[in-house]
Amino acid sequence: MEFGDHLKQWRSHRHMSQMDLALEAGISSRHLSFLETGRARPSEGMIIRICEALELPFKIQNELFGAAGFAPRYLSAEREGMSGLPPLIRDTLHMILERHAPWPAVAFNADHDILVANVGFMGLAEALGIPIVPGVNILALVLEPGPVRRSIANWPDVAVLFLKRARNEARLYGPRSALARRIAQYETDPEISALLRNDQSERNPPPVITVQLHLGDAVTSWITTLTAFGSA
Structure with a gap:
C-alpha cells in the first residue's frame, strides 16, 4: 500500500475531512490532497506532523514511514x-x-x-x-x-x-x-x-x-x- 493510501485510510478512520486534517497538521489542504494522490512525496518532518495530527500509535507511524520509503522511526516491542x-x-x-x-x-x-x-x-x-x-x-x-x-x-x-x-x-x-x-x-x-x-x-x-x-x-x-x- 502506498503512503497516500495509508494516509487516506487513516484520515477516514479518524472521521476527518482533508480540511480538518490540514488545519490540524498546519499544512494546506491542496498539499494534503497531493500527498494522498501521490502527486507529492512527504518528508520525514511532514509525516511526523500528520501522524501527530491523526494521533497514530508508533506502530502505525512506522508503517507510514515505510510506505514513504523511510526506515522505521520507532523500535518495535512486538x-x-x-x-x-x-x-x-x-x-x-x-x-x-x-x-x-x-x-x-x-x-x-x-x-x-x-x-x-x-x-x-x-x-x-x-x-x-x-x-x-x-x-x-x-x-x-x-x-x-x-x-x-x-x-x-x-x-x-x-x-x-x-x-x-x-x-x-x-x-x-x-x-x-x-x-x-x-x-x-x-x-x-x-x-x-x-x-x-x-x-x-x-x-x-x-x-x-x-x-x-x-x-x-x-x-x-x-x-x-x-x-x-x-x-x-
Whole structure:
C-alpha cells in the first residue's frame, strides 16, 4: 500500500475531512490532497506532523514511514519483545512489576501478547495451572475456554469489560490490526455475542475491574487496572 493510501485510510478512520486534517497538521489542504494522490512525496518532518495530527500509535507511524520509503522511526516491542522498547520505558516497566510484587502484574503489547510478568503473576498462573511464556495472549486466556475462564467466578462481567477495553484500544490501530481481527473472532462466539447484546453498562469501561477467582475452595477478589505506555 502506498503512503497516500495509508494516509487516506487513516484520515477516514479518524472521521476527518482533508480540511480538518490540514488545519490540524498546519499544512494546506491542496498539499494534503497531493500527498494522498501521490502527486507529492512527504518528508520525514511532514509525516511526523500528520501522524501527530491523526494521533497514530508508533506502530502505525512506522508503517507510514515505510510506505514513504523511510526506515522505521520507532523500535518495535512486538518484533523485539521487551528489548525493543525504549530503555526508559523498559526499565520503568521492570521497576513497576518488581515493586508490585507479591501482587500479580504483567506487561503486554498492543495485541495483548504477554511480554513479561512478575513473580506474583507467575505464582497465580501456576495456581491456575496455566503456562505463562512471552507471546501468550491475555485476551485468549480470559475469553477462550480453558482454566482461566473456568476459574473466573464473574466471567460474564469480566469478559464484557475486557472486550470493551480491547475495542477502545483497537480503534487506535484500525480495523485491519491483529487486535481488531482477534476481537471480531471473539464476537462471533455465541456466548460472548449474547453477553454483548444484553450488556447495559456504559460504552467506556471503568478504570478498575474486579475479577473473582476460584482458588482451591475459596473465591478471591482481585482489583485489576491497566496503564498504557506509548511504544511501537
